[in-house]
Amino acid sequence: MILLSTPVNIYYVTGRVFSGYVCLTDDNQSLLFVQRPLDVETNDHIIPIRKVEDIPGLLAERGIDLPSSLALELDALTYNEVLRIRKAFSVQELENASLIMRRRRMIKTETEIEQLRISADIHMEVYREVPRLFRKGMRDIDFQIEIEHLMRKKGSIGLFRTFGSNMDIYMGNLLSGDNAALGSPFDFALGGGGVHPSLPIGASGELIKEGTSISVDMAGNYTAYLSDMTRVFSYGMLPDIAYKAHALSLEMHSRFKKEVKAGTSCAEIYNWTLAMAEKAGLQDYFMGANQKAKFVGHGVGLEINELPVLMARSKDFLEENMTIAYEPKFVIPKVGAVGIENTYLIKKEIVENLTSLDEEIQNLI
Amino acid sequence: MILLSTPVNIYYVTGRVFSGYVCLTDDNQSLLFVQRPLDVETNDHIIPIRKVEDIPGLLAERGIDLPSSLALELDALTYNEVLRIRKAFSVQELENASLIMRRRRMIKTETEIEQLRISADIHMEVYREVPRLFRKGMRDIDFQIEIEHLMRKKGSIGLFRTFGSNMDIYMGNLLSGDNAALGSPFDFALGGGGVHPSLPIGASGELIKEGTSISVDMAGNYTAYLSDMTRVFSYGMLPDIAYKAHALSLEMHSRFKKEVKAGTSCAEIYNWTLAMAEKAGLQDYFMGANQKAKFVGHGVGLEINELPVLMARSKDFLEENMTIAYEPKFVIPKVGAVGIENTYLIKKEIVENLTSLDEEIQNLI
Numbered sequence: 001m002i003l004l005s006t007p008v009n010i011y012y013v014t015g016r017v018f019s020g021y022v023c024l025t026d027d028n029q030s031l032l033f034v035q036r037p038l039d040v041e042t043n044d045h046i047i048p049i050r051k052v053e054d055i056p057g058l059l060a061e062r063g064i065d066l067p068s069s070l071a072l073e074l075d076a077l078t079y080n081e082v083l084r085i086r087k088a089f090s091v092q093e094l095e096n097a098s099l100i101m102r103r104r105r106m107i108k109t110e111t112e113i114e115q116l117r118i119s120a121d122i123h124m125e126v127y128r129e130v131p132r133l134f135r136k137g138m139r140d141i142d143f144q145i146e147i148e149h150l151m152r153k154k155g156s157i158g159l160f161r162t163f164g165s166n167m168d169i170y171m172g173n174l175l176s177g178d179n180a181a182l183g184s185p186f187d188f189a190l191g192g193g194g195v196h197p198s199l200p201i202g203a204s205g206e207l208i209k210e211g212t213s214i215s216v217d218m219a220g221n222y223t224a225y226l227s228d229m230t231r232v233f234s235y236g237m238l239p240d241i242a243y244k245a246h247a248l249s250l251e252m253h254s255r256f257k258k259e260v261k262a263g264t265s266c267a268e269i270y271n272w273t274l275a276m277a278e279k280a281g282l283q284d285y286f287m288g289a290n291q292k293a294k295f296v297g298h299g300v301g302l303e304i305n306e307l308p309v310l311m312a313r314s315k316d317f318l319e320e321n322m323t324i325a326y327e328p329k330f331v332i333p334k335v336g337a338v339g340i341e342n343t344y345l346i347k348k349e350i351v352e353n354l355t356s357l358d359e360e361i362q363n364l365i
Numbered sequence: 366m367i368l369l370s371t372p373v374n375i376y377y378v379t380g381r382v383f384s385g386y387v388c389l390t391d392d393n394q395s396l397l398f399v400q401r402p403l404d405v406e407t408n409d410h411i412i413p414i415r416k417v418e419d420i421p422g423l424l425a426e427r428g429i430d431l432p433s434s435l436a437l438e439l440d441a442l443t444y445n446e447v448l449r450i451r452k453a454f455s456v457q458e459l460e461n462a463s464l465i466m467r468r469r470r471m472i473k474t475e476t477e478i479e480q481l482r483i484s485a486d487i488h489m490e491v492y493r494e495v496p497r498l499f500r501k502g503m504r505d506i507d508f509q510i511e512i513e514h515l516m517r518k519k520g521s522i523g524l525f526r527t528f529g530s531n532m533d534i535y536m537g538n539l540l541s542g543d544n545a546a547l548g549s550p551f552d553f554a555l556g557g558g559g560v561h562p563s564l565p566i567g568a569s570g571e572l573i574k575e576g577t578s579i580s581v582d583m584a585g586n587y588t589a590y591l592s593d594m595t596r597v598f599s600y601g602m603l604p605d606i607a608y609k610a611h612a613l614s615l616e617m618h619s620r621f622k623k624e625v626k627a628g629t630s631c632a633e634i635y636n637w638t639l640a641m642a643e644k645a646g647l648q649d650y651f652m653g654a655n656q657k658a659k660f661v662g663h664g665v666g667l668e669i670n671e672l673p674v675l676m677a678r679s680k681d682f683l684e685e686n687m688t689i690a691y692e693p694k695f696v697i698p699k700v701g702a703v704g705i706e707n708t709y710l711i712k713k714e715i716v717e718n719l720t721s722l723d724e725e726i727q728n729l730i
Contacts, residue, residue: 036551036656187384200382200402290402
């Protein structure tokens with residue numbers, strides 16, 4: 001028996017978010033035990049409860065025995081929540097539903113892919129309008145705020161979900177100049193200092209200086225399914241090294257488009273990407289400066305950081321209908337971040353780029 | 366020994382957020398074990414680690430014995446995180462640092478109050494400008510988006526922190542018309558349907574209709590310390606019942622300002638507030654329609670829902686330097702929500718209203 005109670009997995013199974021529990025039984029029944037909203041319409045499968053302790057009795061009434069082993073979201077529920085559920089169900093043996101669901105959610109259905117396509121299309125529409133939002137004399141945060149505003153007007157849901165404790169972020173990440181080199185406490189590919197020590201990531205409130213890049217990695221949260229895309233702008237011309245590194249990122253994407261398909265090893269993608277950076281002598285700038293990300297891509301879906309992860313120690317192989325963000329990036333001292341990120345749909349023999357938008361560095365002046 | 370690792374408590378103790386652990390020892394030492402950012406400056410008390418398993422050895426090197434009982438944030442850390450730390454420290458007995466810290470954080474220091482005052486001042490500045498953002502023919506979400514945009518331009522940090530699993534929200538809550546009556550899965554005072562089933566709270570995307578109220582309860586996140594304030598606007602004139610209920614909310618606030626001080630019972634405030642609603646015959650509209658909140662206020666600080674809670678079963682008494690949001694509200698069918706929310710600083714003999722701004726319903730046309 002699997003008992004789910006996090007918004008993301010409840011949404012995955014039921015297409016809505018409620019406070020309560022989804023119980024998936026061994027014989028493939030799914031029962032929804034709803035605490036709130038109180039005005040939910042109930043039926044045989046949607047059952048109002050006051051507290052989790054009500055569930056075992058309600059299962060018994062339906063002839064469903066309590067399991068000897070229960071799968072709970074052990075990577076998302078708090079320790080005290082798990083203890084309370086375990087006691088209510090009188091089970092000793094727990095399995096990790098977080099892992100079960102994260103692995104199940106790796107492969108997207110047609111409906112999920114359709115939602116992600118909608119997000120990606122609006123994501124591109126927004127990025128096309130980014131240049132007209134730029135004004136000389138803007139701070140990085142001012143530029144980000146105007147992009148956020150446009151995103152919301154185009155239907156961004158606002159909040160977007162991440163997996164794990166160390167993933168605080170607002171609407172995405174805009175990095176320019178030296179700020180791109182700053183390490184963040186959070187698990188994103190690049191960091192930035194942020195505007196306040198209580199949220200140390202992203203735009204820092206510094207003026208955007210001539211000769212710096214502006215890396216725009218804002219959320220694609222126009223449906224519950226998130227697209228992930230980075231494009232790079234510049235305020236004036238950049239040093240050659242920045243264009244060289246950006247061109248290398250585009251080459252990496254070309255290779256990704258040529259070689260990757262269902263069956264490709266995730267570790268292998270990481271390894272050849274890193275090897276290309278090393279061969280070009282750009283490894284010092286690769287995936288961060290003072291703090292380097294140890295991955296070059298990841299699954300995307302209801303959460304921005306889904307499985308699989310494209311990293312050296314991954315044992316995963318890509319499968320058909322996975323949706324993967326690939327983001328080989330470089331941080332150039334005094335310039336900022338370059339290199340792009342696309343979201344790809346993995347198919348049997350090829351990949352499809354869901355974020356097919358001009359990839360060059362766009363000069364804003 | 367207390368070991369903290371959530372952003373909110375790490376910020377509370379250290380004034381910054383990092384990925385890692387703060388260890389508070391019995392002899393009042395605090396040691397910071399930092400995983401990320403990697404570029405943190407280290408010293409005797411700031412120690413880089415790769416993983417939590419490194420900590421016991423580092424404590425031993427400093428002559429600090431492992432405790433027989435360890436306090437961890439059991440209401441915030443995941444089950445698997447707690448198991449991992451417990452194993453690393455070889456402790457069986459756990460105490461709940463979530464509760465310890467939430468109770469400690471109830472009483473604010475002068476510095477914290479100063480931060481909250483700054484938030485409240487900007488919060489008021491933003492609300493003063495709300496009327497000029499309104500346009501006839503706006504949807505509720507359009508109005509909210511313009512307020513969010515202004516908030517960000519005035520320095521809103523963006524993300525604001527909540528305690529508990531069922532508190533998803535974006536930048537606050539704007540409710541108008543029938544949408545105010547909809548129950549939400551989340552633990553906020555009022556609900557709303559939201560614009561997407563993956564985030565069912567707040568503005569619903571409906572046109573703001575003439576004869577409806579617009580309740581604005583947007584975040585006061587201009588520092589890490591959150592002010593909480595609701596003001597009500599109207600599109601045209603409202604039915605008498607709405608003004609009557611709003612006037613009653615203001616009376617409740619008057620009584621709060623007159624009677625409440627250090628030593629007041631939280632349950633008592635809830636009880637007399639409810640009694641006033643009942644005496645006026647407005648109990649059916651009180652604190653929601655289909656789904657009613659069972660509290661009329663709560664502590665505010667680094668999280669929007671701090672302790673104590675003003676509810677019937679509270680055993681808490683207010684203390685000097687608590688900061689309390691008091692929010693007696695009514696939901697009037699077909700009209701929307703009325704009633705205001707202020708953030709009060711509790712003093713020895715009085716309360717101070719930190720959000721002292723015109724409290725009447727303001728007609729936007």
